[in-house]
Amino acid sequence: MALLELSVVQFKNYAESRFQFDSGINCIVGDNGSGKTNLLDAIYYLAMTKSAFQAVDQQNIRQSDDFFRLEGVFEHEAQPFKIYCALQTGQKKIFKVENKPVERLSEHIGRVPLVLVKPDDSYQLNEGSEQRRAFFDHVMSQISQPYLNSLLRYNHALKQRNQLLKQFAEKHWVDHDLLTVYDQVLLTEGHSIAQARSEFMQTFEPVFVQFYRNIADKQEPISLTYASHFADPEFATAFKAARPKDLAMARTTQGIHKDDFGFALQGLPLKKFGSQGQQKSFAIALKLAQFEVLRQAKGEKPLLLLDDIFDKLDDKRIAKLMEMMASGTFGQVWMTDARPERSHKLLKKVTASKRFFYIRQGACEQVEQG
Numbered sequence: 001m002a003l004l005e006l007s008v009v010q011f012k013n014y015a016e017s018r019f020q021f022d023s024g025i026n027c028i029v030g031d032n033g034s035g036k037t038n039l040l041d042a043i044y045y046l047a048m049t050k051s052a053f054q055a056v057d058q059q060n061i062r063q064s065d066d067f068f069r070l071e072g073v074f075e076h077e078a079q080p081f082k083i084y085c086a087l088q089t090g091q092k093k094i095f096k097v098e099n100k101p102v103e104r105l106s107e108h109i110g111r112v113p114l115v116l117v118k119p120d121d122s123y124q125l126n127e128g129s130e131q132r133r134a135f136f137d138h139v140m141s142q143i144s145q146p147y148l149n150s151l152l153r154y155n156h157a158l159k160q161r162n163q164l165l166k167q168f169a170e171k172h173w174v175d176h177d178l179l180t181v182y183d184q185v186l187l188t189e190g191h192s193i194a195q196a197r198s199e200f201m202q203t204f205e206p207v208f209v210q211f212y213r214n215i216a217d218k219q220e221p222i223s224l225t226y227a228s229h230f231a232d233p234e235f236a237t238a239f240k241a242a243r244p245k246d247l248a249m250a251r252t253t254q255g256i257h258k259d260d261f262g263f264a265l266q267g268l269p270l271k272k273f274g275s276q277g278q279q280k281s282f283a284i285a286l287k288l289a290q291f292e293v294l295r296q297a298k299g300e301k302p303l304l305l306l307d308d309i310f311d312k313l314d315d316k317r318i319a320k321l322m323e324m325m326a327s328g329t330f331g332q333v334w335m336t337d338a339r340p341e342r343s344h345k346l347l348k349k350v351t352a353s354k355r356f357f358y359i360r361q362g363a364c365e366q367v368e369q370g
């Protein structure tokens with residue numbers, strides 16, 4: 001997969017800019033706040049139908065304007081294709097592939113495999129089980145549409161059931177049959193999601209462990225664990241038995257939304273017992289493993305976006321990444337850096353073709369072939 005051209009109109013701090021990307025490394029440089037991360041986000045947006053940083057969609061529209069538009073010319077197996085996205089204040093987002101509207105945005109996920117490595121990954125992934133579930137769901141959704149569809153149905157049913165539980169608590173009245181309808185969806189979809197997650201971990205973990213060892217250069221006993229209520233073969237009975245508790249708490253207390261993906265170092269939780277360096281290595285290894293499993297599943301290299309990577313990694317890890325770049329592990333790469341001299345120096349040894357984009361106040365001032 002490759003992104004050849006990108007047009008960014010009134011997206012975040014960009015007025016109107018066009019980019020022609022290198023098929024190798026694209027280095028985005030500029031001062032703090034110039035728009036480097038925003039440019040990566042525009043690419044992410046076209047692949048994922050949303051921003052990686054701004055959850056409120058309308059706030060991706062440039063202040064003082066009332067719409068944004070993104071257009072990308074991608075290439076898949078030597079065939080170029082266009083992805084178009086536009087959002088107008090107060091209106092529904094328009095998404096098109098080759099001028100054909102995408103009916104359901106979820107259908108688009110996975111079309112452009114992409115991995116984004118960002119500075120707060122380590123913090124987020126170690127923070128809470130919700131963020132860890134979100135990471136694995138994000139990876140698995142890019143690989144499997146049925147998984148994503150199950151997840152959407154589950155989340156929809158969960159939302160409805162929780163709303164009902166709240167209403168029943170307020171009104172002191174319960175429609176048990178209605179709850180049973182949602183129970184069925186949660187149990188059926190939950191079962192297939194838990195099974196898929198468990199199977200995915202079998203493939204993902206060895207890849208991850210390999211990357212971690214590579215980066216940390218050590219044989220630390222690290223592991224990923226996966227715990228789900230669905231591991232209990234009698235879970236359907238337990239779920240039904242928990243209804244009085246659910247009614248008392250006014251929320252669904254059991255199911256795959258409570259699954260936990262654990263990160264462990266020598267059998268102990270990484271968050272408590274891992275050093276900051278170990279936590280960072282863990283996060284990078286997770287992202288590189290994401291790259292590798294996506295590559296295997298799609299049979300092509302995902303786009304790789306590295307935001308502020310030089311600033312957050314120590315020299316040893318930067319050297320590792322540079323080694324991987326030099327050895328052709330990655331395909332098309334974007335990286336941002338507020339210090340152009342540093343990226344020029346670090347990329348010198350990498351033989352892949354390079355292009356430098358100098359960004360200033362939401363516009364590209366200069367392009368330089370490296």
Ligand SMILES: Nc1ncnc2c1ncn2[C@@H]1O[C@H](COP(=O)(O)OP(=O)(O)OP(=O)(O)O)[C@@H](O)[C@H]1O
Nearest residue numbers: 012013032033034035036037038059060061062063
């Ligand atoms: N909707 C918007 N309209 C106008 N400006 C916006 C909008 N959203 C974000 N910005 C601006 O974009 C700028 C940040 O851009 P970005 O995060 O891409 O910077 P950066 O070059 O990555 O900086 P750093 O080196 O600090 O990471 C901020 O000044 C922010 O106010």
Ligand SMILES: [Mg+2]
Nearest residue numbers: 036037308336
């Ligand atoms: Mg940035």
